[in-house]
Amino acid sequence: MSNAANSGRALPRAGCALPRAPLPWALVTPALGWTLLFFVLPFLAMGLSSLTAHEGGGFTLANYSQFFTDPSYWRAMVNSLEVTAIVTVISVLLAYPFAWILAEQVPERWQRLALMLAVLPFWTSYVVRSYSWLLVLAQNGVINRALTSLGLVAEPLQLANTRFATVTGFVHFFVMLLTLTIFANLKQLSPSYRKAAADLGAGPVRTFLHVVLPLTLPGIMVGAFLTFVLCIGDYITPQILGGNNELLMPQLVMMQIGRRGDFPLASALSIILMAVVTVAYLACARWLKIERA
Amino acid sequence: MRALVRIASWLYALAVYGFIFLPVVVLVLFSLQATSFPIPPFTGPSLRWYGAVLSDTRLTSALVNSLLVAVLSSLAAVTLGFLSAWGFARFTLPSSALLRGLITLPLTVSYLIIGMGLLVLFNWAGVPKSLLAAGIGHVVINLPLCFAIIYSQMGDHQINIERAARDLGAPEWKVLLLITVPVMAPAIFAGFFLSMTFSWDEFVISFLLTRFDTTLPVEIWNLLRSGLNPKTNAIGSLVFAVSIVLVVLFELTLLRRKPA
Amino acid sequence: MTAPLVDISSVSHRFGQQTVLKNVSLQIEPGSYTVLLGPSGSGKTTLLSILGGFVNPSEGKVFIRGEDCTSVPPAKRPTTTVFQDYALFPHMSVGANVGFGLRMQGVDAATRAAKAREALGLVGLAAAFDKKPHQLSGGQRQRVALARALVIEPAVLLLDEPLGALDLKLRRQMQDELKAIQKRVGTAFIHVTHDQEEAMALADHCVVMNDGRIEDEGPPERVYARPATRFSATFMGESTILQGNVTETTKGTISVATPAGAILLPGTLQPGAKVALAVRPEHLVLGAAGGAIALGTAEVSDVVFQGSFKRVLAASTLDPALQFIARAPASATVQTGDTTAVSCNADDIILLTD
Numbered sequence: 001m002s003n004a005a006n007s008g009r010a011l012p013r014a015g016c017a018l019p020r021a022p023l024p025w026a027l028v029t030p031a032l033g034w035t036l037l038f039f040v041l042p043f044l045a046m047g048l049s050s051l052t053a054h055e056g057g058g059f060t061l062a063n064y065s066q067f068f069t070d071p072s073y074w075r076a077m078v079n080s081l082e083v084t085a086i087v088t089v090i091s092v093l094l095a096y097p098f099a100w101i102l103a104e105q106v107p108e109r110w111q112r113l114a115l116m117l118a119v120l121p122f123w124t125s126y127v128v129r130s131y132s133w134l135l136v137l138a139q140n141g142v143i144n145r146a147l148t149s150l151g152l153v154a155e156p157l158q159l160a161n162t163r164f165a166t167v168t169g170f171v172h173f174f175v176m177l178l179t180l181t182i183f184a185n186l187k188q189l190s191p192s193y194r195k196a197a198a199d200l201g202a203g204p205v206r207t208f209l210h211v212v213l214p215l216t217l218p219g220i221m222v223g224a225f226l227t228f229v230l231c232i233g234d235y236i237t238p239q240i241l242g243g244n245n246e247l248l249m250p251q252l253v254m255m256q257i258g259r260r261g262d263f264p265l266a267s268a269l270s271i272i273l274m275a276v277v278t279v280a281y282l283a284c285a286r287w288l289k290i291e292r293a
Numbered sequence: 294m295r296a297l298v299r300i301a302s303w304l305y306a307l308a309v310y311g312f313i314f315l316p317v318v319v320l321v322l323f324s325l326q327a328t329s330f331p332i333p334p335f336t337g338p339s340l341r342w343y344g345a346v347l348s349d350t351r352l353t354s355a356l357v358n359s360l361l362v363a364v365l366s367s368l369a370a371v372t373l374g375f376l377s378a379w380g381f382a383r384f385t386l387p388s389s390a391l392l393r394g395l396i397t398l399p400l401t402v403s404y405l406i407i408g409m410g411l412l413v414l415f416n417w418a419g420v421p422k423s424l425l426a427a428g429i430g431h432v433v434i435n436l437p438l439c440f441a442i443i444y445s446q447m448g449d450h451q452i453n454i455e456r457a458a459r460d461l462g463a464p465e466w467k468v469l470l471l472i473t474v475p476v477m478a479p480a481i482f483a484g485f486f487l488s489m490t491f492s493w494d495e496f497v498i499s500f501l502l503t504r505f506d507t508t509l510p511v512e513i514w515n516l517l518r519s520g521l522n523p524k525t526n527a528i529g530s531l532v533f534a535v536s537i538v539l540v541v542l543f544e545l546t547l548l549r550r551k552p553a
Numbered sequence: 554m555t556a557p558l559v560d561i562s563s564v565s566h567r568f569g570q571q572t573v574l575k576n577v578s579l580q581i582e583p584g585s586y587t588v589l590l591g592p593s594g595s596g597k598t599t600l601l602s603i604l605g606g607f608v609n610p611s612e613g614k615v616f617i618r619g620e621d622c623t624s625v626p627p628a629k630r631p632t633t634t635v636f637q638d639y640a641l642f643p644h645m646s647v648g649a650n651v652g653f654g655l656r657m658q659g660v661d662a663a664t665r666a667a668k669a670r671e672a673l674g675l676v677g678l679a680a681a682f683d684k685k686p687h688q689l690s691g692g693q694r695q696r697v698a699l700a701r702a703l704v705i706e707p708a709v710l711l712l713d714e715p716l717g718a719l720d721l722k723l724r725r726q727m728q729d730e731l732k733a734i735q736k737r738v739g740t741a742f743i744h745v746t747h748d749q750e751e752a753m754a755l756a757d758h759c760v761v762m763n764d765g766r767i768e769d770e771g772p773p774e775r776v777y778a779r780p781a782t783r784f785s786a787t788f789m790g791e792s793t794i795l796q797g798n799v800t801e802t803t804k805g806t807i808s809v810a811t812p813a814g815a816i817l818l819p820g821t822l823q824p825g826a827k828v829a830l831a832v833r834p835e836h837l838v839l840g841a842a843g844g845a846i847a848l849g850t851a852e853v854s855d856v857v858f859q860g861s862f863k864r865v866l867a868a869s870t871l872d873p874a875l876q877f878i879a880r881a882p883a884s885a886t887v888q889t890g891d892t893t894a895v896s897c898n899a900d901d902i903i904l905l906t907d
Binding site: 017023025026027028030031032034035036038039040041042043045046048094097098101102105106116117118120123124125126127128129131132133134135136138141142145160172175178229230232233234235236238240242250253257263266267272273274277281 | 299302303305306309310312313314315316317319320327330331332346363373374375376377379380381382383386392395396398399401402403404405406407409410411412413414416429430433436437440465472493494497501509510513514517521525526528529532533536537540544
């Protein structure tokens, strides 16, 4: 190891360029290209399509005006917003105490298992999960069978193909999702906050109300927003569980493609749906930033 | 007071667990009876419908298609995601934040709209509906996910590790193969695994972009047209079982990898 | 060999709008232990990165063994770097880490293993060959990083705050080891730190940096005893600084007006020149039986017991803005609130003209 000065590697001649400029672009271009080609371009195509007439293909705003003038189309948007709001509120209200119990009441060594069990049905396929609720809620399904045999109802209740069924299916999925996010949030809270609050004389209830709840609120908002976005864009659950008794926006979109091959109208409806989500995001984003500061 | 809270907690947790498990239990239970309708009363264990599922070539080929699309699209997504994450983390590129935002943008758009866009584009371009088209869509939804996961794990420490390798004489491709990929392996693996799950379970994009050869969720959807059908129960239970096995394996490998 | 091993010639560097190195020139002799000392933001780490090839200087050249290496990539330079966070490859064993550089040179596995063991032996970690980095303590990782960098026999070894992550006791112990290893292998070491004790303990050649410039360089004894600038008088150890103006010059003696009174010193400055006089704490005398130059009286504001001595802070009664930093014996009875005479000897006053 001695004699270091004249050992080692031969030096190249001077002037060898250092950062190979093309390399970073070669790394990021495939991903950027993919996104431009298969995400941005389709979106532009959809925008263009929404401005063309289904018959003939000339420029028109009819697809948009149809949405704003036809009350049945309006109705689908209102339904979507109502269902999404109901689902979001119920899911948060159900999931928060559940996540709190998992994080605070379950012994540490069982928490991982308890959490894995709580999200186990995630691992069935999404389509199958909705179908399973159909089994539960059907005219001759488990619930109706139980109710009639207990003599609580004389006639089986109409549970499937209702808004109730759609909401139930959604709440099932989002309770699991929100339990995960809220649990992570609660576990991230440093125990010293709680100790400090207790040390300063706050009881468990006040500690929860004044310390734990406000500190987990931003996490809840993120989870609630995620619920909103995923819920309002979902086609499977309302189609399987709600049936066609009342239409939600995604069903309306799919209907234009399926029945009539009306891509322009479907495109216009998709863009309107996306606009609603964007508005919700902008409204939420400001609120979230204030919370975080 | 404390005891009361505990009892209330237990009851509440049990009720929520019950709600969460109810449909899955019903699904699996009634897949195990021989009658033509998966409804009560339970008439007792039979594997009749599992046999029916496994001899249904439409379902089994859909299952193979799903696996194929999931594996290949996830490989593509994780490769593109890794390379771009590496590029953005290691080099200062002009308007880097904007470009990174562009790559993650699809995360904020619902699958229905991504599928619609591709449908309109492919329709105009004359690209036929196929598994390939669905796979392209799956890369669109999973690439931002892989990118975000891997990018978030590339910290300053990793940068120094790569510098050390370069300093010791490693050419760029050896840095990539011997250092970056092994060090980033957990993030790369997590990205791949998540992509697999999402692709495996994805319905709307596949529904819009495939026709004859299709994926398992779409084939199950087709089964639903016949209403309550024990075959659907059986295939659903099978998917569930396979997923659980995979998740447990994933957990075990993760736990085993954790340093002592 | 008369040419310097490393010759940094008029190097400047900018990050965007900010100039972090301003026309720095420095020469490193073979076999020397050079320490770059400075506060954070002084440009010392940038200078090291330029030497290692991780940063291309905006201006100037770097010659190593007479060859222009300014834009040679790190892999092709006869330098290796020991990183502050050690940058050990977490997925490889200690042996594989140390053998990595040889592997890149195409050395066969058996030779690699033998050399890696030898290098690990040099740093006292022969037993760790098969361990993974996460099984080692901070000090051990540091040594592995050192072995990994030394095994490919670089002409210059660059160390970026190598002891920064270690606790104080371990740091002092590693200092001694670093110095011993350097003497044994004979490789030139260039070591960046902000810890002046570390610099004094290790350096053959100490380079004090501030604000992108070299303030002072030379053997640490000289830099300490006769700092060239006010910055190095206060950064490399503490000093009491007396601001002053030259009022008179006669036959090689100048008279300097300071807040503590007029002081006569050897020198040839013009009257009116602004100067600063620095006195090291151990050269300030507290109490009546003092040195030849009286600096007035001062009120003791703080006494900190430091084991072998007491560090005394006192504000001048002539000008409360003047703060004396003195060192009293551990047995001294000085207390906060005492008023004491302060004096020193003319030889111990460092005249700074910046």
